[in-house]
Amino acid sequence: MATGLGKTSTAVALVKALLSSGLTKRILFVVDRRMLAKQSIDDGFSLISREYTSSWITTSNFRTRKNASIHVIVIDTLELIHSDLASNFYDLIIVDECHR
Helix, strand or coil, rough: CCCCCCCEEEEEEHHHHHHHHHHCCEEEEEEHHHHHHHHHHHHHHHCCCCCCEEEEECCCCCCCCCCCCCCEHHHHHHHHHHCCCCCCCCEEEEEECCCC
């Protein structure tokens, strides 16, 4: 999809449907820049935040925010903490705008 057509909004709708149906419990949303992580939390997942918690994961807050339903992470941070993650920690991983 081209820029501005609603990829993130589509992902948010998918995440809400999967969480509300019980098919997933924890979702990882990977982006390639901090700006996109902030935008995803503020403009995307905030729409469903009353029902499902979302958190921007950094190397310093991962352990304290493990219980959020939706983790938004910059790919560089994921590279640093991936060894701390169990292979079955996330039920779904969505990669948004990661062109590298």
